[in-house]
Amino acid sequence: MSDPIILAVPKGRILGEALPLLARAGIVPEAAFADDSSRALRFRTNQPDIDLIRVRAFDVATFVAHGAAQMGIVGSDVLAEFDYSELYAPVDLGIGHCRLSVAEPADMAAKDDPRGWSHVRIATKYPHVTRRHFEGRGVQAECVKLNGAMELAPVLGLAPRIVDLVSSGRTLQENGLVEVEVIAQVTSRLIVNRAAFKTRGQVVPLVDRFRQAVAA
Numbered sequence: 093m094s095d096p097i098i099l100a101v102p103k104g105r106i107l108g109e110a111l112p113l114l115a116r117a118g119i120v121p122e123a124a125f126a127d128d129s130s131r132a133l134r135f136r137t138n139q140p141d142i143d144l145i146r147v148r149a150f151d152v153a154t155f156v157a158h159g160a161a162q163m164g165i166v167g168s169d170v171l172a173e174f175d176y177s178e179l180y181a182p183v184d185l186g187i188g189h190c191r192l193s194v195a196e197p198a199d200m201a202a203k204d205d206p207r208g209w210s211h212v213r214i215a216t217k218y219p220h221v222t223r224r225h226f227e228g229r230g231v232q233a234e235c236v237k238l239n240g241a242m243e244l245a246p247v248l249g250l251a252p253r254i255v256d257l258v259s260s261g262r263t264l265q266e267n268g269l270v271e272v273e274v275i276a277q278v279t280s281r282l283i284v285n286r287a288a289f290k291t292r293g294q295v296v297p298l299v300d301r302f303r304q305a306v307a308a
């Protein structure tokens with residue numbers, strides 16, 4: 093038998109929505125996958141030719157782009173930030189709905205006019221997307237890279253504005269911030285390494301199974 097296909101899944105909040113989708117695609121991981129006390133990172137499934145690895149959301153794209161995993165599940169926010177040419181994203185999985193937005197303190201927003209910005213300082217996990225977004229309209233974005241808790245940056249003076257994911261809006265609200273611009277709507281995608289798509293026979297039927305699982 094050829095080597096199993098390795099499917100990279102993020103260990104954060106997408107996982108809860110991804111598991112039922114995997115089940116609809118006929119993929120059920122071994123029990124240790126759902127066991128928080130397990131330190132294993134690679135797991136067998138009920139399909140002998142499919143293994144799962146559980147990695148951080150941004151690392152899903154890196155594993156698949158380099159061919160260390162053949163397929164993965166990742167947010168379109170991560171894809172936009174990396175822009176890897178080796179990745180093919182054939183299926184919108186319709187999970188992990190949120191948006192990538194610019195936010196600032198409510199009192200600042202009351203007096204602010206985004207059309208007047210020429211230079212902005214932004215704390216974000218998404219510096220490339222942020223710079224691209226602002227360049228598009230001639231605004232220079234100076235980004236401070238953070239890996240989480242962006243919402244603390246304005247009040248502590250790190251940067252007056254942030255670019256972060258918003259879903260219910262609760263995190264912004266509880267930190268005194270308001271959304272002033274939406275950069276992109278986000279959902280999770282099935283991604284495939286382009287070389288694996290051509291050379292690994294199991295990949296194309298598996299992509300079809302995910303398409304059917306989304307439609308089901």
Ligand SMILES: Nc1ncnc2c1ncn2[C@@H]1O[C@H](COP(=O)(O)OP(=O)(O)OP(=O)(O)O)[C@@H](O)[C@H]1O
Pocket residue numbers: 102103104105106147148149150166167168169170188189190239240257258259260278279280
């Ligand atoms: N509030 C949200 N609502 C819906 N989807 C979200 C939300 N926040 C993040 N996501 C999606 O889930 C993905 C993973 O986000 P999550 O917050 O679980 O990872 P993280 O904790 O930031 O990552 P890491 O594992 O690097 O710490 C994001 O890339 C995005 O596509």
Ligand SMILES: O=P(O)(O)OC[C@H]1O[C@H](OP(=O)(O)OP(=O)(O)O)[C@H](O)[C@@H]1O
Pocket residue numbers: 104105240241256257258259260261262263264
């Ligand atoms: O609009 P809301 O529904 O409040 O969701 C937004 C929050 O969700 C994400 O963080 P997450 O909770 O995944 O944790 P993180 O800070 O570890 O990224 C995001 O970074 C926001 O902080």
